[in-house]
Amino acid sequence: MKPKKLLFGVLVLCVLSFGIQSVNAAPIKIDLWHAMGGIPGPTLEKIAEEFNASQNDVELHVHYQGSYYDLQQKFMASIAAKNPPALVQLPIEGTGVFGPTGALADLSGYLEDDPEIGFEHFQPGLLVDSWYKDQFLAIPFNRSNPVLYYNVDHFIEAGLGTEAPETWEELIEYSEKLTIVDDDGRIIRHGFSPNLHWWTLTPMIWSNGGNLADPETGTPMFASAEVAEVLNLISDMVNVSRTARVYAGTVFSAGDRARADFNQGKISMYIQSIGSLAGFDEELNLKTAFVPRFKDSEFVVPNGGGSLFMAENLTKEQKDAAWEVIKYFVQADTQAFWSQSTGYMPTCLPALDTPEMTDFYSEKPNYKTAVNQLPYAQKIPSSEVFLDIINVFESAVQEIVISQVDAFEVLEEAIKLIN
Amino acid sequence: MKRFYEKHLVPYLLILPAMTLVVVFGLIPVVQNVEISLHKWNFVTQKTYVAFKNYKDLFTSYSLFPKVIKNTFFYALLKIPPTIILSLSLALLLTKGVFGQNVFRGLFFVPWIVPTVNIAFLWMYILEPEYGLVNFLLGKLGILGPGWFYSVNWALPALGLISIWKGIGYFSVLYIGGLQNIPQEMYEVAEIDGAGPLKKLVYITLPLLSSTTLFVLVILVIETITEFDLPAVLTDGGPANSTNLLVYYIYQRAFNAFQGGSAAAISTVTLVMLLIFTISQFRLSTKWVHYEI
Amino acid sequence: MKIYQTHRLFQKEIGKVFRFVIILLFAILVALPFFWMISSSLKKPLEIFEVPIVWLPAKPQWSNYTEAWVQAPFSKYMFNSIFVSTSIIIGQFFTVILAAYAFARLTFPGKNLLFLSVLSLMMVRLEVRIIPVYLMVSNFGWIDSYYGLIIPMLTSPFGIFLVRQAFMQIPQDLLDAVKIDGGSHLTIIRHVMIPLSVPTIITFMVFGFISHYNSYFYPLIVTHSDRFRTIPIGLSRFKMASETGGVPWHYLMAASAIALIPSVIVFLFSQKYFVRGVASTGIKG
Numbered sequence: 001m002k003p004k005k006l007l008f009g010v011l012v013l014c015v016l017s018f019g020i021q022s023v024n025a026a027p028i029k030i031d032l033w034h035a036m037g038g039i040p041g042p043t044l045e046k047i048a049e050e051f052n053a054s055q056n057d058v059e060l061h062v063h064y065q066g067s068y069y070d071l072q073q074k075f076m077a078s079i080a081a082k083n084p085p086a087l088v089q090l091p092i093e094g095t096g097v098f099g100p101t102g103a104l105a106d107l108s109g110y111l112e113d114d115p116e117i118g119f120e121h122f123q124p125g126l127l128v129d130s131w132y133k134d135q136f137l138a139i140p141f142n143r144s145n146p147v148l149y150y151n152v153d154h155f156i157e158a159g160l161g162t163e164a165p166e167t168w169e170e171l172i173e174y175s176e177k178l179t180i181v182d183d184d185g186r187i188i189r190h191g192f193s194p195n196l197h198w199w200t201l202t203p204m205i206w207s208n209g210g211n212l213a214d215p216e217t218g219t220p221m222f223a224s225a226e227v228a229e230v231l232n233l234i235s236d237m238v239n240v241s242r243t244a245r246v247y248a249g250t251v252f253s254a255g256d257r258a259r260a261d262f263n264q265g266k267i268s269m270y271i272q273s274i275g276s277l278a279g280f281d282e283e284l285n286l287k288t289a290f291v292p293r294f295k296d297s298e299f300v301v302p303n304g305g306g307s308l309f310m311a312e313n314l315t316k317e318q319k320d321a322a323w324e325v326i327k328y329f330v331q332a333d334t335q336a337f338w339s340q341s342t343g344y345m346p347t348c349l350p351a352l353d354t355p356e357m358t359d360f361y362s363e364k365p366n367y368k369t370a371v372n373q374l375p376y377a378q379k380i381p382s383s384e385v386f387l388d389i390i391n392v393f394e395s396a397v398q399e400i401v402i403s404q405v406d407a408f409e410v411l412e413e414a415i416k417l418i419n
Numbered sequence: 420m421k422r423f424y425e426k427h428l429v430p431y432l433l434i435l436p437a438m439t440l441v442v443v444f445g446l447i448p449v450v451q452n453v454e455i456s457l458h459k460w461n462f463v464t465q466k467t468y469v470a471f472k473n474y475k476d477l478f479t480s481y482s483l484f485p486k487v488i489k490n491t492f493f494y495a496l497l498k499i500p501p502t503i504i505l506s507l508s509l510a511l512l513l514t515k516g517v518f519g520q521n522v523f524r525g526l527f528f529v530p531w532i533v534p535t536v537n538i539a540f541l542w543m544y545i546l547e548p549e550y551g552l553v554n555f556l557l558g559k560l561g562i563l564g565p566g567w568f569y570s571v572n573w574a575l576p577a578l579g580l581i582s583i584w585k586g587i588g589y590f591s592v593l594y595i596g597g598l599q600n601i602p603q604e605m606y607e608v609a610e611i612d613g614a615g616p617l618k619k620l621v622y623i624t625l626p627l628l629s630s631t632t633l634f635v636l637v638i639l640v641i642e643t644i645t646e647f648d649l650p651a652v653l654t655d656g657g658p659a660n661s662t663n664l665l666v667y668y669i670y671q672r673a674f675n676a677f678q679g680g681s682a683a684a685i686s687t688v689t690l691v692m693l694l695i696f697t698i699s700q701f702r703l704s705t706k707w708v709h710y711e712i
Numbered sequence: 713m714k715i716y717q718t719h720r721l722f723q724k725e726i727g728k729v730f731r732f733v734i735i736l737l738f739a740i741l742v743a744l745p746f747f748w749m750i751s752s753s754l755k756k757p758l759e760i761f762e763v764p765i766v767w768l769p770a771k772p773q774w775s776n777y778t779e780a781w782v783q784a785p786f787s788k789y790m791f792n793s794i795f796v797s798t799s800i801i802i803g804q805f806f807t808v809i810l811a812a813y814a815f816a817r818l819t820f821p822g823k824n825l826l827f828l829s830v831l832s833l834m835m836v837r838l839e840v841r842i843i844p845v846y847l848m849v850s851n852f853g854w855i856d857s858y859y860g861l862i863i864p865m866l867t868s869p870f871g872i873f874l875v876r877q878a879f880m881q882i883p884q885d886l887l888d889a890v891k892i893d894g895g896s897h898l899t900i901i902r903h904v905m906i907p908l909s910v911p912t913i914i915t916f917m918v919f920g921f922i923s924h925y926n927s928y929f930y931p932l933i934v935t936h937s938d939r940f941r942t943i944p945i946g947l948s949r950f951k952m953a954s955e956t957g958g959v960p961w962h963y964l965m966a967a968s969a970i971a972l973i974p975s976v977i978v979f980l981f982s983q984k985y986f987v988r989g990v991a992s993t994g995i996k997g
Contacts, residue, residue: 033936037949063937066949073674074936080462080679081850085936101463247569264761384461388676399659402571416481419678429897430820437811438826440867445833448844455843509738512731523735525983527742532975534926536944537968541749544961552748555765588742645839648928652948666839666929673843686840693835 027059028321031085034062035071035306039279040142043341051328058321068306072097072387079103084311086322089141091306092129092199093390096218096382098309099132105310108136110323117327121348123371128379129303138307139326140347142338144275145301145377146200147369148292152285154178154189154268164269164289168204168233171269171292175243178268190245193258193270194234196397198390200271202302202380203291204230211381212393218383222393223415228408231400239404246401262286274370275305277343288369290376299376305344336360345370385418392417449690456683462673466680473684484685486660487668490575494664495643497579498586503635506587507628510594511620524595527588535585539652542581543568568654571661578649578662586642590635597631598624633704640696644689665689753777753965760961773962777970780963785938786970789946794974796861796931796942797924801917803866808916811872813901816879817887833869838930849934860934861942865924871916878912879905911985918982922975943971 036044041064048062065071068091078084079101090098098104111118119127122140130138152162158177165171175191182188194201198212205211210226213219237244245267247257258270263280271291280286293299308329310322328334332350336357339346346352352371361368383389396414400407456473458466477484509527513520530538545552546567554564565573601624609619647666650656656663656671663671665685673682752760754772781787814820815827838845845864854860882905890900906913928944935941950964 031937061937064949065936069675076462076677077674077846077933078855078936080847081855083850083853083855101461103463385676388678391671391675395657395660398657399571402569402658413481417483419476427820430814430818430823433810433814433818433897434826437807437830437867437872440807440864441830441833441869444845444848444864445836445841445869446829448841448848449836451844451847452841509735512735512738515728515731517728517732517735520735523739526739528979529746529976530742532922532926532979533972534928534944534947534975536926536928536947537972540947540950540964540968541745544752544965545745545748550761550763550765552744552765555763584742584745641835641837645837647839651928651932669840669842679843683843686843690836690840693837693840694832697835 027057028317029059029061030087030318030322030325032060032062032087032089032308032325033065033071033075033085034089035065035068035091036089036142037064037067038276040275040342040344043338047329047334047338051325054328055324058324060325069387076101082313084313086311086314086318087325088309088311089306090138090309092302092304092380093382093386094307094309095129095132095138096380097384097386099135099137100384103312104132104135104137105312105314105319106135106137107139107310107323107326111136114323114327117330121330121350123345123347123349123352123374125374125377126303126345126347129382130307137309139309139330140305141308141329142275142305142342142344143303143307143347144273144305144344145303145370145373146203146271146291147274147288147373148269148271148290149262149286149288150269151262151265151267152287154265158268162287164287165292166290167295168207168292169295172233172237172241172243175237175269176241179243187242187245189265190243190261190267191269192237192244193261193267194237194244194246195258195271196246196394196401198393199302199304199380200273201230201397203271203293203300204234206300206302206378207293207297209297213381213383213386213389215379215381218381218385220385220389220392220415220418222389222396223408223411225408228406228411231397231407231411235401235404235407238401273304273343274367275342275344277366278341286366288366290369290373299373301373301377302380303377304380339367343367345374388418452683452686452690456680456687458680460679461677462679463677469680473680474688476681477684477688483660483663483668487663487665490661490663491644491646491665494575494579494646495640497576498582498643499636499639501579502583502586502590502639503632505583506590506635507594507632509587509591510598511624513591514595514598524588524592527591529588530585531589533585535648536652538581538585539649542577542584543653546577569658571659574654574658574662578646578653581649582646586639590639593635594628594631597628601627629704633700637697637700640700641693644693644696749965749969752961753780753969755962757960757962776962776966780960780966781970783960783963783967784946784949786943786946786967788938789941789943790971790974792861792940793925793942793944796858797921799858799862800865800924801920803862804868804871804920805913805917807867808871808875809901809906809913811867812875812879813897813905815872816876817900818897830869830872834873842929842933846933855934856936856940858940861931861940865930868916868920871920874912874916875909878909882908914982914985918978918985921978925975947971 032048034041034044045062048060051058051060063085065074071088072090072094075084075088075090075098079098084103088094123143126140126143130136130140148164150164155162155174155178158174160174160177165174171192178189178191179187180189194204202212205222205227208226208230210222210224210230212222212227214221234244234246238246245261258267259272259276261267262270263284265284274288277288290299291301308326310319310326314322330348332346332348332354335346335348335351336354338344339351339357340360346357351357392414396410399405400410455466457468457470459469459472460466476482513524517523546554548554548564548566548569551564551567553567557564567577568574605623605627606619609623614622645666646664647670650662650664650667651670654662656667666689669682669685669689672678672685751768753776754774755766755769755776756771756773759766759769811830815823815830849855849860849864852859854863886904886908887900890904895903925942926944927942928948931940931942932945932948935945938946947964947967950960950967
């Protein structure tokens, strides 16, 4: 065989092996990108399988993209490549971040016309983060808000009863009582772990009158006395009274780390999404409660979790197919199953009224905390630059808490980095 | 006609496949990169021409860039000198006829061929502050181990440590190659003159290894400046941006802040740094590198 | 005199032992993390977190390996990694050898400039060209496909540089002999250049395989579904799979151990050429 022929043969083989990919085009293929790891991941995949088994017109493929950060980076890159997936499960800030790109479809038409699912299908408080200007972009799917997790056994042991602290002032007090120091002066249990993530810090910041960004314009505004005060308070708990424990700056994000510590009884209280309630050790005597408020203010938490978004640049058939997927994901049965498996709130009202759900809540009241807290939930101040804002903010928080420097100066320097 | 074809067409035909790829995925992107860097662009909406604003912003207005440069420089200092010293020592030991030296050479090479992602996870576990191997061993010695990736001061040294561990085997093999090229007679002559081991090292080995050292240095610098895997897998550039290195920062500016122009400007600056460094090293090297072997 | 000699001999032996001990220490430092990886991959989750640490699991949990493997579609990732790296080095074999031959053995206008532009890419690494390359790959519609993973990698500037060096050392007489017999350039390449440069070519291909198998940055950016993800990207998804309480280190270590098998196999089989090749050429992927 001549080398030329050989070369040609190899080329032909390459082309052939790449070419055999898509042959029949009967069902419409819909890709859905998501960020659900841990327990929610397989649960979501199961829902997708059941959807595919339930009908023959649409073929749903779900693709895990890593954390919400990773997912948003990938999604932006796919928009730049003009090849976004038909459906994407973006976190709560997605509306503000991706609304301005024009890459997301306005779904209000579907909600108005569909006989089965309209605006009134959903818990009303969940829809505020769906609007970008006059476009309705986000269908609530895995929604949550942050709650306080606490170890009841530790509470009883420390003589604190079984109820959670209601205010931050109380929480600080409780923390001191819950912290255990051994004979060598080593701390073997911390009372609290503040989760150094923008979203879990937000209730404390809001309750103190501050905010990360202006809710109207999106301009960053975290360099304020109110935010600084909150961060100094946390820093003091970590570094001065040493009743709180933090881990920051790793990919095994602060929340995951705190969760592991909580599961092993190394911390007594921490703040995390209701969406990670499933999967703790059976014998762990845990309860969830509202996130504390400052003494002189009201309870307040940010909306959280994720929603389903549809790409704008699709054919009518693809959009209709994607809508079928969305409907399946937010129907009462799916939401009841999803909620019971993961901890996320059911996003639709019909699911809340099902007998299984009421039975479930009376058996496991921990799961209901987020629903009860929903009246206190508010819209987060997302915008085009929000991802940059939270990135800069979280780095500043790490610096403040780990390096023990005064919060206000660090925040003031940090806010200038956003452009 | 055949002669013309032979002489004038064949060479170009032979290089055509390689050159096409070099031009399309190498040279054109460099030019495009400069073009993008002169615009404000979020990858989606229309580009706006802003001339050199993106570059000025890196140096004048508030930017993480100076900190990132500082981090990268510090990382280079942490990583490059120990790598050179350790791999050279190892090479010296491994060329003196030690029992099982070929097995050792192979073993030391293994970290280099393993995916960085594997290495990163392995070390993340080993350097885990509470139940990790390193802090346990330090504890045995009565030392309270640091927080490593959770500490603003120790995260970057931890990356350096991993990177040194990964590289010494490879670089020592380069040095072994260099050592084998040194003629044995030179040592014999020196010994007759009464030179001890230290003198031989300083006056013969090191000067005659200088071309290898130059090569090692150039590779190490290129590697350091383009480091991405370790911060991306281990630290996300944190805590508090203490491990935010150049290429990771480019990635962050592009895909997290959606500042395409700014990211392209940083790429261009990095590229210029690489060129200046490499060219100047080869220029300067005429002063300190001995090629006469 | 005799005493002096024995003394010298004794010193020499002491030196040998001393060197061996130091090398052994180095070897422990290099091997210990790998030992730790294997040991941890066989532990029960609780043994992972135990303080003081558990050197060897009480009962090796071999099932960790099979369980870790199905935590994510690792077989698919492994196939992708091997398929992509193999395709790349096969492609590079052709592009590199043809170009190296032209640059080493032929004269043509613009040769130096063209060669310099190839060399420059050794410094201007992909990392600093990534934005335009990403946009270009997406313009071709190659995001999340084997095309996107393979085609931009089908040549290697360092390979060209290296193979050209080897080709330049081959005596002109051998080439002339083929020419007199009426052989073409391809005959020369096939029957003279390649057979006489086997160690260099193997070194460059093995290194190419390993560096593409290990590559994280580029595949991370151009893939977004499990159909095309490679092993390093697959491993990195353990980053977030920890919501059940702590990092699943035992799985992570087991998956890591499997993931490094292909590199190690390729390395072992080519070690003879490879370590020697690196020593003499200083290859860099």
